[in-house]
Amino acid sequence: MASDSDSDSGSYVSATPPRPSQPPSPKPPPLNTSVRISSRPKPKPRPKPESTKKSTRNVPHHSEQTKRSKEKLHNPKAQNGTDLNPIPDSESEAQSKPKSDPGCEGLFLSDPDNISIRISKPESSNSSSNFSSSFARLVKLRRPSFDPDLEFKADTTVPVEAEVSTQNQVNSKQIKRFHPNLIQVEAPISKPFDQSKRPKLRDEGNFVRLNINGYGRSRKPCFRNGKSKYSASRGFRRKKWSGKKSNNGDQEDDLLGLDGIVEQKGQSKLAKEVEEAVEAVREDLSEENLRNLLKLSHGFDLFREGQLEAIKNVIMGESTMLVLPTGGGKSLCYQLPALILPGVTLVVSPLLALMVDQLKKLPAVLPGALLSSNQTNEESLETLERLRSGEIKVLFVSPERFLNSEFLSAFDDDLATSLVVIDEAHCISEWSHNFRPSYLRLRASLLRNKLNVKCILAMTATATSETLENIMKSLEISPNNLIQASLIRENLQLSVSFSDNRLKNLLVLLKTSPFGDMKSIIVYCKFQAETDMISKLLCDNYIKAKSYHSGLPAKERSHVQELFCANRIRVVVATVAFGMGLDKSDVQGVIHYSLPESLEEYIQETGRAGRDGRLSHCHLFVDTTTYYKIRSLSYSDGVEEYAISKLLGQIFSNEIKLTGEIHSLIKEATARKLDIKEEALFTVLTMLEIGDEQYLQLLPQLNATCLLSFHKTSPDLLADKDMLIGSILNLSEKKGGFYVFDIPTVANTLCIEASEVLDQLKNLKLSDEITYELKDQAYCFKLVKRPDDLFALSARLTKWLSQVEVCKVQKLDIMYKVANFALRECKQDSGCSGSLHTSCIQKHITEYFLNKQMTIGDDCMIAGKQHSPFLHADLKSFLKSNSSVKLTPRALARIMHGIASPAFPSSTWSRNYFWGRYVEIDFQVVMEAAKIELMNFIKKGTEEN
Numbered sequence: 001m002a003s004d005s006d007s008d009s010g011s012y013v014s015a016t017p018p019r020p021s022q023p024p025s026p027k028p029p030p031l032n033t034s035v036r037i038s039s040r041p042k043p044k045p046r047p048k049p050e051s052t053k054k055s056t057r058n059v060p061h062h063s064e065q066t067k068r069s070k071e072k073l074h075n076p077k078a079q080n081g082t083d084l085n086p087i088p089d090s091e092s093e094a095q096s097k098p099k100s101d102p103g104c105e106g107l108f109l110s111d112p113d114n115i116s117i118r119i120s121k122p123e124s125s126n127s128s129s130n131f132s133s134s135f136a137r138l139v140k141l142r143r144p145s146f147d148p149d150l151e152f153k154a155d156t157t158v159p160v161e162a163e164v165s166t167q168n169q170v171n172s173k174q175i176k177r178f179h180p181n182l183i184q185v186e187a188p189i190s191k192p193f194d195q196s197k198r199p200k201l202r203d204e205g206n207f208v209r210l211n212i213n214g215y216g217r218s219r220k221p222c223f224r225n226g227k228s229k230y231s232a233s234r235g236f237r238r239k240k241w242s243g244k245k246s247n248n249g250d251q252e253d254d255l256l257g258l259d260g261i262v263e264q265k266g267q268s269k270l271a272k273e274v275e276e277a278v279e280a281v282r283e284d285l286s287e288e289n290l291r292n293l294l295k296l297s298h299g300f301d302l303f304r305e306g307q308l309e310a311i312k313n314v315i316m317g318e319s320t321m322l323v324l325p326t327g328g329g330k331s332l333c334y335q336l337p338a339l340i341l342p343g344v345t346l347v348v349s350p351l352l353a354l355m356v357d358q359l360k361k362l363p364a365v366l367p368g369a370l371l372s373s374n375q376t377n378e379e380s381l382e383t384l385e386r387l388r389s390g391e392i393k394v395l396f397v398s399p400e401r402f403l404n405s406e407f408l409s410a411f412d413d414d415l416a417t418s419l420v421v422i423d424e425a426h427c428i429s430e431w432s433h434n435f436r437p438s439y440l441r442l443r444a445s446l447l448r449n450k451l452n453v454k455c456i457l458a459m460t461a462t463a464t465s466e467t468l469e470n471i472m473k474s475l476e477i478s479p480n481n482l483i484q485a486s487l488i489r490e491n492l493q494l495s496v497s498f499s500d501n502r503l504k505n506l507l508v509l510l511k512t513s514p515f516g517d518m519k520s521i522i523v524y525c526k527f528q529a530e531t532d533m534i535s536k537l538l539c540d541n542y543i544k545a546k547s548y549h550s551g552l553p554a555k556e557r558s559h560v561q562e563l564f565c566a567n568r569i570r571v572v573v574a575t576v577a578f579g580m581g582l583d584k585s586d587v588q589g590v591i592h593y594s595l596p597e598s599l600e601e602y603i604q605e606t607g608r609a610g611r612d613g614r615l616s617h618c619h620l621f622v623d624t625t626t627y628y629k630i631r632s633l634s635y636s637d638g639v640e641e642y643a644i645s646k647l648l649g650q651i652f653s654n655e656i657k658l659t660g661e662i663h664s665l666i667k668e669a670t671a672r673k674l675d676i677k678e679e680a681l682f683t684v685l686t687m688l689e690i691g692d693e694q695y696l697q698l699l700p701q702l703n704a705t706c707l708l709s710f711h712k713t714s715p716d717l718l719a720d721k722d723m724l725i726g727s728i729l730n731l732s733e734k735k736g737g738f739y740v741f742d743i744p745t746v747a748n749t750l751c752i753e754a755s756e757v758l759d760q761l762k763n764l765k766l767s768d769e770i771t772y773e774l775k776d777q778a779y780c781f782k783l784v785k786r787p788d789d790l791f792a793l794s795a796r797l798t799k800w801l802s803q804v805e806v807c808k809v810q811k812l813d814i815m816y817k818v819a820n821f822a823l824r825e826c827k828q829d830s831g832c833s834g835s836l837h838t839s840c841i842q843k844h845i846t847e848y849f850l851n852k853q854m855t856i857g858d859d860c861m862i863a864g865k866q867h868s869p870f871l872h873a874d875l876k877s878f879l880k881s882n883s884s885v886k887l888t889p890r891a892l893a894r895i896m897h898g899i900a901s902p903a904f905p906s907s908t909w910s911r912n913y914f915w916g917r918y919v920e921i922d923f924q925v926v927m928e929a930a931k932i933e934l935m936n937f938i939k940k941g942t943e944e945n
């Protein structure tokens with residue numbers, strides 16, 4: 001279902017391998033740490049915008065039940081991009097009837113004012129001399145008799161970065177590239193502002209300041225040997241204010257130009273003052289000195305809750321776990337130490353967009369850069385060189401970068417790393433809501449061994465005590481160094497309503513108070529197609545809206561974000577992909593059109609409202625259909641033991657030697673063959689590297705297959721001069737005019753790294769000898785050890801993966817339970833009234849995150865149904881008509897639930913009559929029934945034969 005739901009951040013596998021020492025229980029023992037929780041000051045009331053419509057009605061809840069719209073507004077097929085097929089008639093009928101639950105009565109949204117709603121048909125969203133340098137050295141080293149330098153010459157290389165080599169590598173000579181660290185001056189700003197009234201280096205709050213960190217500045221090193229040397233020429237690279245409109249006629253760009261006038265004199269004076277303030281802090285780590293530095297570097301007067309403590313801890317070299325709410329000011333907690341500490345600060349971030357945002361937000365006195373997989377090797381090497389020279393103080397990297405040997409070797413010599421920051425640290429824990437396998441490798445041992453770093457700062461906005469315990473154990477953070485502020489901001493008003501017609505109810509909500517008066521709202525949906533359809537509907541109803549999801553081109557996404565930040569659109573209808581790194585302080589409302597997958601997600605997304613501390617509103621629509629659909633999708637990452645065994649058999653096959661050779665697993669083909677999602681494959685590989693015992697060493701991913709053709713010199717003549725070509729000719733197959741070969745195999749034959757083969761190919765291409773195309777993205781590894789008992793290992797991995805799956809389902813169930821409690825059980829006696837349930841929701845969130853016994857009974861739960869009279873008959877019928885298809889119980893249950901998988905894509909299988917018919921029956925129940933029917937089917941088949 002990856003195509004339905006958004007994959008930017010939300011859908012990183014939930015499946016992961018086992019940490020034997022960690023009980024998988026979703027309710028672990030309470031964390032024995034000193035947790036500091038404090039509450040925040042009460043919110044300031046938000047002044048009413050003049051332009052907005054006044055309404056005296058207290059929406060969105062009315063005692064009368066919504067009349068069912070005659071039109072079918074809610075089309076599940078259109079909504080999620082795939083079928084959400086009807087369940088068998090009897091069940092479907094039962095579902096579609098409005099519940100006669102007294103607790104829900106009165107919570108339906110109605111349209112008493114008869115607000116006209118325009119609904120158009122939803123559109124489905126288909127939406128040379130040195131070319132041989134390293135290679136020659138290697139070859140000479142390994143084959144002293146052969147000197148490629150003398151044999152032939154080629155042009156200067158721009159080697160392909162091995163971390164992620166893309167298909168159809170482009171000739172860097174032909175295409176003008178911008179260095180990814182070069183941040184273009186293009187963000188619009190909403191309204192004119194008085195530049196002189198604002199401290200020069202202050203963060204803009206709403207608008208990302210354009211800080212060309214390290215670029216456009218003097219190339220003089222600014223930090224060397226722990227001493228900061230601010231150069232007068234180091235300033236912002238900005239447009240000069242000309243008073244004229246920019247080319248695109250956008251006034252805001254010109255305002256940006258105004259912002260860009262930085263007087264060199266002022267900069268130099270400020271740099272000197274900052275330098276003095278830094279020295280003062282180094283001498284005496286007092287609050288006064290830190291506050292003075294804060295004012296000079298960031299323009300802020302006071303530290304926020306948790307910041308001072310975290311900053312002091314880090315400067316003193318104490319690894320720290322910091323939990324601050326979204327918008328709580330976590331970035332400052334590494335920015336200030338980075339100014340003070342002598343060495344480099346490395347920030348690990350899960351998304352490129354987030355890295356770019358964070359880089360932009362560094363204060364001008366703090367030079368930074370980022371490394372990303374879409375940089376060329378030359379660009380990455382240049383950045384690493386600047387890092388070594390002391391020109392860069394803060395470097396942003398992805399967790400995948402830790403697989404790259406060139407990156408790690410940059411830290412081999414005397415490059416001092418003072419601090420490693422793990423942003424979104426919950427991604428480390430498999431029990432978190434957003435686990436990422438590449439984060440699993442980030443352990444204290446790796447960071448200490450490879451980077452020689454002593455201090456680690458882990459930061460997150462949402463983590464349960466179990467997740468925190470997990471992170472702190474991995475990063476070896478003392479329980480005394482947990483700094484945690486309150487999770488939910490006091491200025492958020494939380495409301496819930498049941499809805500069986502969310503489209504209509506959403507329109508009513510957006511047109512009536514308090515949402516009707518707001519100029520900036522985010523509507524969160526589960527599926528990409530939903531966002532496009534809803535934003536169109538809103539526009540049809542005169543509400544300025546745009547959709548945002550990871551399926552949109554990056555340029556369009558950043559345009560939507562810019563428009564929203566500039567208050568030029570009122571509503572962004574988005575998937576989970578929207579919000580990370582968004583620093584818009586005046587978002588007044590967040591509406592959950594779909595149930596969030598966990599309380600963590602709920603907190604993170606509601607936390608995007610009211611970052612300015614003003615009263616803000618968050619509304620949650622609850623509907624059972626969406627709950628069942630999301631619950632069903634939670635099972636999409638699961639893996640069968642049979643598939644894990646086959647995978648291990650392939651990895652540890654006898655053909656694979658323990659001699660340090662490079663091996664590859666082609667992602668797509670392996671995923672399809674074993675019916676395992678690519679992320680789950682990577683999770684298993686990661687666990688084989690960092691689990692109880694190290695069985696393999698992961699290498700950077702690459703495109704393993706090369707299709708090569710010769711142009712100038714004949715293949716045989718070139719092979720005489722070039723041993724690489726000689727090997728390629730020996731190891732390739734001729735197909736359609738191409739020499740097709742496997743890069744790791746060629747690298748193994750020549751005893752070199754795969755990245756060196758790619759570099760060499762690139763050089764030959766530059767000298768017009770060859771052209772080539774790369775394909776088949778693959779995970780690469782070297783075998784370290786063979787497991788003694790493959791069966792036991794696959795059983796352990798499978799068990800652990802299923803525990804992670806269960807944990808994910810439980811998180812959704814808890815979210816649903818909390819919402820349902822508000823709708824059905826809340827006595828409305830502690831501040832809750834009508835649809836407003838701030839008090840009871842906050843109480844349950846606190847219980848959940850502190851791992852206290854939750855004060856909600858199971859009555860509030862409508863878990864998947866446990867029985868259907870037609871299930872077995874339908875399974876039999878499906879098996880009969882698909883007797884030639886190889887099926888496992890899980891694959892069969894997925895089809896019945898309408899969950900796509902690599903071997904059973906929805907493009908083929910959604911046309912099947914049974915696809916998604918049992919989405920409301922608990923997945924485990926369907927899987928058990930599938931097991932029985934498969935056994936019966938096989939038995940019957942053998943009897944007949």
Ligand SMILES: Nc1ncnc2c1ncn2[C@@H]1O[C@H](COP(=O)(O)OP(=O)(O)OP(=O)(O)O)[C@@H](O)[C@H]1O
Nearest residue numbers: 203205300302303304326327328329330331332461
């Ligand atoms: N002490 C402070 N005083 C005033 N503003 C501050 C302070 N610290 C941070 N801010 C501002 O608060 C905003 C949010 O900060 P930041 O982006 O670091 O939050 P965050 O905790 O990383 O949020 P998220 O979890 O959403 O990424 C920024 O505009 C920042 O400039």
